[in-house]
Amino acid sequence: MLSLKKYLTEGLIQFTILLSLMGVRVDLDSYLPSHLPPLHEIILGPTSAYTQTQFHSLRGTTDGYGVHPKSVDLDHFFTSRRLLSRMRALDRLQVPSTELDTWLVHREADSSVSSAQTGSSLSPEGPQDLPSSDSSLRDNRETEQGRGPDELGASAPSESSELNKEEIDPIDILWLQDIDLGAGREDFESRGHHKDNEDIWESLHDDPGRESLQSRVQVDGETGENVPQEGQTAMSLADCLSLLDDTFQFAGSSEFPAPESQSILDTEPGPVALDQTDGLLSPFLPDMASPLDLEEQWQDLMSIMDMQPMDTNSSADDPLYLSLDPPLQPNGTLDAPSLQGCAQNLSLFTPSLEAFPISESPLPQLSSHNSSDINSTFGFTNLTGLLFSSSLNSTSNETSSGSLQDPLGGILGDALFDEISLMDLALEEGFSQMQTSQLQEELDSDSGLSLDSHRSPASPSGSETSSSSCSSSSSSSFSEEGAVGYSSDSELVEADDVEEAGGYQPEYSKFCRMSSQDPSRFNRLPFLEHVGHNHTYNMVPEEPEEPESPLAGRGSRRQSTFIDRQAGRDEQRARAMKIPFSNEKIINLPVEEFNELLTKYQLSEAQLCLVRDIRRRGKNKMAAQNCRKRKLDTILNLEQEVKRLNRERSSQLREKGENLRSLQRMKQEVENLYQEVFSQLRDQEGRPYSAQHYALHYTSNGNVVLMPRNAEGQQQRRPERKDRRK
DNA sequence: ATTTGGTGTCATAAG
DNA sequence: GTCTTATGACACCAA
Numbered sequence: 001m002l003s004l005k006k007y008l009t010e011g012l013i014q015f016t017i018l019l020s021l022m023g024v025r026v027d028l029d030s031y032l033p034s035h036l037p038p039l040h041e042i043i044l045g046p047t048s049a050y051t052q053t054q055f056h057s058l059r060g061t062t063d064g065y066g067v068h069p070k071s072v073d074l075d076h077f078f079t080s081r082r083l084l085s086r087m088r089a090l091d092r093l094q095v096p097s098t099e100l101d102t103w104l105v106h107r108e109a110d111s112s113v114s115s116a117q118t119g120s121s122l123s124p125e126g127p128q129d130l131p132s133s134d135s136s137l138r139d140n141r142e143t144e145q146g147r148g149p150d151e152l153g154a155s156a157p158s159e160s161s162e163l164n165k166e167e168i169d170p171i172d173i174l175w176l177q178d179i180d181l182g183a184g185r186e187d188f189e190s191r192g193h194h195k196d197n198e199d200i201w202e203s204l205h206d207d208p209g210r211e212s213l214q215s216r217v218q219v220d221g222e223t224g225e226n227v228p229q230e231g232q233t234a235m236s237l238a239d240c241l242s243l244l245d246d247t248f249q250f251a252g253s254s255e256f257p258a259p260e261s262q263s264i265l266d267t268e269p270g271p272v273a274l275d276q277t278d279g280l281l282s283p284f285l286p287d288m289a290s291p292l293d294l295e296e297q298w299q300d301l302m303s304i305m306d307m308q309p310m311d312t313n314s315s316a317d318d319p320l321y322l323s324l325d326p327p328l329q330p331n332g333t334l335d336a337p338s339l340q341g342c343a344q345n346l347s348l349f350t351p352s353l354e355a356f357p358i359s360e361s362p363l364p365q366l367s368s369h370n371s372s373d374i375n376s377t378f379g380f381t382n383l384t385g386l387l388f389s390s391s392l393n394s395t396s397n398e399t400s401s402g403s404l405q406d407p408l409g410g411i412l413g414d415a416l417f418d419e420i421s422l423m424d425l426a427l428e429e430g431f432s433q434m435q436t437s438q439l440q441e442e443l444d445s446d447s448g449l450s451l452d453s454h455r456s457p458a459s460p461s462g463s464e465t466s467s468s469s470c471s472s473s474s475s476s477s478f479s480e481e482g483a484v485g486y487s488s489d490s491e492l493v494e495a496d497d498v499e500e501a502g503g504y505q506p507e508y509s510k511f512c513r514m515s516s517q518d519p520s521r522f523n524r525l526p527f528l529e530h531v532g533h534n535h536t537y538n539m540v541p542e543e544p545e546e547p548e549s550p551l552a553g554r555g556s557r558r559q560s561t562f563i564d565r566q567a568g569r570d571e572q573r574a575r576a577m578k579i580p581f582s583n584e585k586i587i588n589l590p591v592e593e594f595n596e597l598l599t600k601y602q603l604s605e606a607q608l609c610l611v612r613d614i615r616r617r618g619k620n621k622m623a624a625q626n627c628r629k630r631k632l633d634t635i636l637n638l639e640q641e642v643k644r645l646n647r648e649r650s651s652q653l654r655e656k657g658e659n660l661r662s663l664q665r666m667k668q669e670v671e672n673l674y675q676e677v678f679s680q681l682r683d684q685e686g687r688p689y690s691a692q693h694y695a696l697h698y699t700s701n702g703n704v705v706l707m708p709r710n711a712e713g714q715q716q717r718r719p720e721r722k723d724r725r726k
Numbered sequence: 727a728t729t730t731g732g733t734g735t736c737a738t739a740a741g
Numbered sequence: 742g743t744c745t746t747a748t749g750a751c752a753c754c755a756a
Contacts, residue, residue, distance in 0.1 A: 569734085591744060621734060623746055628733090630747090734753085741746080 570614040577610050579603075586611050587618030681706060 571583050579586070580601050589597060594615065598608065678696055681689050689706065697705040 617735065619745070620736080620747095624734070624748080626746085627748055730756085732754085732756105734751100736751080737749090739747085739749105741744105 570617055573610055574614060577607050579607060579611060579614075583614055583618065586614045587622075677704065678706075 574583050574586070581597060585597060586594070598611065603611065674696060678691060678694075679688065681694075683689060693709055694706050695709055697707050699705055
């Protein structure tokens, strides 16, 4: 019975995987036996991300920053923060986070990319932004899903949620492996993709005057070279390339002023031909006699793109032309149906495309970027350059290895992924530098962090006036905030924040406790007033000139010090010197009123000196309190800034990983299309072309040219050669 | 006995 | 020149 259950469970899981292949999401957890872990744990293994830790409750507030360091609840808060800081210290490690469920799946696909994301995207997010475990989990997932399409900038289908994509991801890997093993080919051939492709093609080329598959077949039939799939495949390749070029908008790149997509693919209707020419180069040029740097390669490519149509010049050594006419709009852009058709076409050759809504979600997002954004985001030249250089590398390897079945295979297999890895590294470093500089800038520029901003004379002077005005009527307002005279930005912010202000106010009252020695606060309390005025005999004499109280020293030292602290030494001195007005007035009166007060009474020199000292010390005491509070606020602001930057960093790392993955998928599709086209090309004798000696190249007018590899090196330097089309 | 944080005070610079 | 404010440094105290 148990084995039967197990069998059924495994079958359910496998069935779910199959359903996910078809884009159907099945929640199998509800069907699983209760003793089994959830399905995602069965598939992915148990993750700490799903372990609901109650560390959120360690913070009473949203993130704990509302708690002032001087809060009476500070022990509790710092305990929480210590735990959290430990978790943050695990930045590079696996930190429990609800985001893990997204990235652990990708780890299998490309560990190089996702590992960095996993480490970095976790630490600052997760616990800090989670007010409670339950709601945080839900919120995070919501934000994750809600943010996903936005970050992709895509009109992603609603059913292709983030989770769906992640579920399909490993399946896509299996698909790719099947393709590599040749299994996928027969598979989708057996599915009758020919017919589908033809349908798609016909739908895209409903006008008989345009290039149709049949016409291509006819032309190909003349030479006896091509089968109908070639045209479709070639069109798919062209569409895909146009998509890529459209997507990345290489034309706008100052570094690599690539031609616009329509310049590449804008082909007037004409007979499809596998012409022979000798003069064209291609970004796919695999064989490079001499290694050129990317700039030179691009110049060559540009010269090719700018070539005018060539005059026909048939020769035995000329490379073959394969004219491709992608369904372009009059303006040269691909309309939505074209995209759809391209996606479907692509999906026929690369079933993984069905798994990834690449034509819908990533591409529009990427196309929204301008070239500088792309460069800044990816930190590399462009896809064409990548393909170019990578194909070069792969070809150079091919000549030695002899395996030329996959001219672009090196792109994904070695060179491109290496470059992506390097790019990732460079991005990582650049990002860190950028973030460091950004942090520096913000620390320098942020007024909330600048001490100078707090040196605004407004608040102290305002406090001075307010307290002085209050002091004229009563002494009640001295120890109020206005008397302290410091109001920081963070204070205002936290006061505005309902969640965070709660912890701050008690602290502020505690902070105000620092002014408990102030006479006004002292006088506000009747019993303390009584102590302050009537128990001076407990005062321990501190200054020799002050007359000793006859009862001094009689009380316990502890009691005297307590009273001393409560009353204030200056207060005691003032009483000892029989100063006829309160210390509060001495300290807080404006200088004019203070001088007027001094002139009102006939004071001795010692009394005058004491009064001035009291005033100086009192003001300095408040200044010191303000200064310390300002320091604390600065520390708090810095801490919040660090937290914000950590969140920003993880978000950008996550976005970078998504972009890299979508780029890799696009490259994979291009490579698949290339292989598809190349493998179906036939020479006059009906034999397939050897990848060792021939390679497909891409021209500016949308043609794909089959060129001998040995001629490429020669023609690389002859970009002025004119295009020839039949 | 030592450490640590809070507080007051002084000295000094700057506005 | 005076007053006020800010701040580093130091000492004291209590936990």
